[in-house]
Amino acid sequence: MLRCESVSKRYGKGRWILQDVDLEVSGGDVLALVGSNGSGKSTLLRLLVGLSQPTSGRVMGRPRHIGWVPDRFTAHERVSALSYLTHMGRIRGLSGPAARAKAGRLLDRLALVGGRDAALRTLSKGNAQKVALAQALLVEPALLVLDEPWSGLDASAHGVLAEFIAEVSAAGGAVVFTDHREAIAETHATGVHAISDGRVSPRSGPSQGGPVTEVEVVLTVPVTGAVPLEVNWYALPGVTDASRGENAIVLRVAREHSDTALLTALQHHWSVESLTRPGTGHASRSGARRAAL
Amino acid sequence: MIALVRYLFTVMLLSQRYLAPLLLFVGLLAVLTSSDSGPLAATYGSAAGGMLVCSVWLTMGLIGLEDQTHRSVVVVTAGSHLRVLLGSVGTAALWCLPLTAAGLVLPLLFGSHTFTFADAVLGTEAQLTCAFTGIAIGVLCSRLIFRRQGYALLLALVLLLAVLLAKGVSPVNVLLGDLQSASGSADVLGSTSALLAISAGVLAAAVTATHAISVRRS
Numbered sequence: 001m002l003r004c005e006s007v008s009k010r011y012g013k014g015r016w017i018l019q020d021v022d023l024e025v026s027g028g029d030v031l032a033l034v035g036s037n038g039s040g041k042s043t044l045l046r047l048l049v050g051l052s053q054p055t056s057g058r059v060m061g062r063p064r065h066i067g068w069v070p071d072r073f074t075a076h077e078r079v080s081a082l083s084y085l086t087h088m089g090r091i092r093g094l095s096g097p098a099a100r101a102k103a104g105r106l107l108d109r110l111a112l113v114g115g116r117d118a119a120l121r122t123l124s125k126g127n128a129q130k131v132a133l134a135q136a137l138l139v140e141p142a143l144l145v146l147d148e149p150w151s152g153l154d155a156s157a158h159g160v161l162a163e164f165i166a167e168v169s170a171a172g173g174a175v176v177f178t179d180h181r182e183a184i185a186e187t188h189a190t191g192v193h194a195i196s197d198g199r200v201s202p203r204s205g206p207s208q209g210g211p212v213t214e215v216e217v218v219l220t221v222p223v224t225g226a227v228p229l230e231v232n233w234y235a236l237p238g239v240t241d242a243s244r245g246e247n248a249i250v251l252r253v254a255r256e257h258s259d260t261a262l263l264t265a266l267q268h269h270w271s272v273e274s275l276t277r278p279g280t281g282h283a284s285r286s287g288a289r290r291a292a293l
Numbered sequence: 294m295i296a297l298v299r300y301l302f303t304v305m306l307l308s309q310r311y312l313a314p315l316l317l318f319v320g321l322l323a324v325l326t327s328s329d330s331g332p333l334a335a336t337y338g339s340a341a342g343g344m345l346v347c348s349v350w351l352t353m354g355l356i357g358l359e360d361q362t363h364r365s366v367v368v369v370t371a372g373s374h375l376r377v378l379l380g381s382v383g384t385a386a387l388w389c390l391p392l393t394a395a396g397l398v399l400p401l402l403f404g405s406h407t408f409t410f411a412d413a414v415l416g417t418e419a420q421l422t423c424a425f426t427g428i429a430i431g432v433l434c435s436r437l438i439f440r441r442q443g444y445a446l447l448l449a450l451v452l453l454l455a456v457l458l459a460k461g462v463s464p465v466n467v468l469l470g471d472l473q474s475a476s477g478s479a480d481v482l483g484s485t486s487a488l489l490a491i492s493a494g495v496l497a498a499a500v501t502a503t504h505a506i507s508v509r510r511s
Contacts, residue, residue, distance in 0.1 A: 011510075050373070051365050052511045068369035070362045077363070078307040087303065090296035091370050135366060 001026050001174055002048065002143060007057035008198075009043055017043045019198040021057070027142070027172040030165060032185035034178070034203070035195035041178040042071065042147050044195065048176060049145050063143050065092070067136030067168075071147040073128045081107065081123065081131045082116040089138040099138060106134035109160055126152050137164060144168045146177040150184055155234040159241050162188060183237040187214070187254050214240065215258045215277050217251040222271040229268040236261050248273070297371050297380035302387060305355050311388060314350040318343050318392050322399045329404035334481060336404065337416035338472030340396035345423040345456070345465060347392060349449055352385040352431025357442070374511070375504050378437070382428055382500055389424040396420050415478040418485040419468060425492040426456055426465050429499035437507040464488040464495065 004023040010016045017040040025031050025048075033041050046052040047059055049068045077084065082103055089099020107116050110130040114123050120131065129152040136144060149161055165175050165188060179185045185192050192203040221228060233242035233249070238257025243250045249270070253261045255277075262272060305311055321343035326336050359367065364377070371377050397416045401408055430452045439445035456463040460470075468488045475481040 046365075046511075049369050051368060053508060064372070066369055068366060070365055072362055073366075074360060074362060077304060077359075079303060083303075087296070087300040088366075088370050091300060091367070093296075132366070135370070 001061050001063065003060045004044075004047070004054075005057050005060065007044075007047060007054040007059060009040075009047060009052070009055050016198050018047075018054075018195075018200070021200045023193065023200060025143070025174045025176055027174055028169055029191060030169050030175045030177075030189045032177055032179060032189035032192045033195055033200070034180065034182050034185045034192060036180060039195045040198055041180075041195055044200070045145050045147050045176065045178060048143070063141075065139050065142045067141030067144040069129075069132050069136045069144075069146040069149055071151070073132035074125075077120045080117045080119055081112060081114075081127075084120055084131065085135055085138065088135045092139045094138065102138050103134060106137055107131075110134060110157055111160075126154050126157070129153055130157060133161065133164070137168075140171055140173065141168060142173050144173055144175045146175070148179055149177055150179060150181075155232060155242070158234050159243075162240055181237070183254060183257060187238055187240045213255045213277065214252050215255050215275055217253060217258065217261060217265070217275050218273040219249045219251065219265050219270040220273045221247045222269065226269050228270045231264060231268050231270075233261075236264060294376070294380060294383065297367075297377065298383045298387060300367075301355065301380055301384040304358055305384065305388065308358055310354040310358060311351060314347040314354070315392065317350070318347040319395065319399065321346075322396060323403060326400040327403040329400065330406065332476065332478070333400070333406050333408065333412040334415060334472045334475040334478045336400045336406065337396070337412070337419050337478075338469050340400060340416065341419040341423040341465075341472070342457075342469060344389065344392060344396060344420045345427045346453065348385065348389050348424040348427025349431045349434070349453060351388050352381075352428045353435055353445065353449065355385050355388070356381050356432070356435035356437060374508055378432070378500060378504055378507075382432060382496070385428045385431065386424065389421070389428070393417060393420045393424065409478065411478040411482060415472075415482055415485060418482070418489050419472060422468050422485065422489045422492045423465055425489070425496045426463075429492075429496040430456070432496075432499050432503045435503070437503055464491045 002025045004021050007018060007021040008016060009018040021044065033044060035041050043052065047054055049066050050062055079087070082100065085103030086096060086099045089102060090096060094102065104116065107130070110133065112127055112130050114127050120128065123131065133149065144165070150158060153161060168175050193200050194203050233239050233251055236257070237260060238254030239251060239261060241252040251261055265272060322340055325339035325343065329336055368374050368377050371380065397413060400406065430449055434445040434449040434452070456465045459466055461467065468485060471481050471484055
């Protein structure tokens with residue numbers, strides 16, 4: 001669908017930020033771009049969504065409905081979150097009531113704190129980022145492009161973000177996102193590309209060709225009655241989901257990071273009840289989780 | 294496009310950035326047209342001069358309102374840079390309409406005139422000619438081209454002086470000259486219509502240039 005052919009980019013007479021980038025993204029793909037700060041990830045995303053023009057080469061096959069989530073959404077506007085989203089929906093061709101209803105559903109799922117009628121400028125960084133995410137999903141995007149989407153969002157929104165990505169992909173849309181943490185990229189993407197020195201190369205490794213294998217860890221309160229300590233599970237590498245039950249937590253963690261997660265759990269007085277390797281499909285994931293809880 | 298203009302209009306309304314140019318316009322009208330009992334053509338010439346300055350201010354304020362990140366979201370949502378730029382120009386023109394109405398009515402309250410239909414048409418044409426030229430200057434001096442507002446302001450002042458003083462070249466200069474020397478509004482209606490068309494052309498050229506430069510830089 002979307003194809004970059006020998007794309008190079010530099011601003012004015014400055015250094016080359018991207019050189020000879022060839023990239024292809026098809027419907028259903030979830031592509032992660034990893035690289036250090038300043039490596040050109042954001043520039044490539046801006047080229048993909050059409051905000052920026054390549055200095056040489058070309059980007060072809062850009063679909064009509066593109067969802068774009070910038071890395072910083074420093075909202076200084078006085079319009080409310082719901083009103084802003086309704087306006088964005090109208091610009092995308094929805095009717096006012098349809099846009100408002102869709103915006104309300106998205107904000108409910110993202111659990112916006114601060115009120116949907118609060119002015120955008122009063123929202124915290126994380127909540128403003130939720131609004132940025134919601135505006136990209138008002139109309140089912142054929143291409144969803146997210147710049148460092150995990151940073152700034154709170155732990156509970158991480159799971160919702162992963163669901164959104166899976167839904168867009170399942171509906172035949174392509175998803176491209178960046179992150180500087182490889183563990184996160186490998187967990188959520190079906191393909192990972194690395195950017196360094198302005199060049200983009202497919203990542204060789206266990207994740208190539210499909211989602212990385214995950215394990216599901218069920219942690220419970222120990223039978224001794226000891227009270228386990230609170231842990232921010234999403235801060236651990238490779239953790240994609242942490243669902244809480246009454247006395248249990250079900251973690252989904254990338255296989256290569258499961259030992260770290262287990263060690264942290266044990267150090268915080270959790271008891272490991274089971275460790276399983278579920279199917280890799282998105283449907284079976286949520287099913288297994290619900291069954292465990 | 295209507296949804297886009299509606300959004301930009303709302304953002305401008307809530308930001309209250311329209312207030313300073315609006316007050317300046319009313320102030321200029323009060324100073325320039327109070328106790329005036331001469332022909333309305335010359336009076337509306339003064340109102341058009343005020344409109345020129347205020348439309349530059351309104352346009353620069355409107356385009357500078359959103360930071361780069363917000364604008365990028367609007368651009369992707371609307372589909373292209375050009376569409377958002379056209380939406381901004383349309384919104385600025387929309388904001389100039391109540392000013393035009395004020396420019397038509399307030400001189401009648403401040404002075405003593407006999408008002409005819411030809412006066413109303415001439416006043417509207419004259420103010421829109423200046424509004425289009427002002428929006429053209431505002432777009433060229435907006436944040437899309439100048440990241441630093443000091444340089445933008447300097448260029449805006451230079452361009453304002455140029456369109457006011459460039460004899461025989463600028464539609465604004467020709468218009469103000471015509472209106473000052475006209476004895477009746479009906480006499481200059483035709484020439485003012487031609488100047489309105491020329492200023493619309495100037496605006497189109499400014500939008501094209503701004504789009505080309507901003508896309509090249511993006």
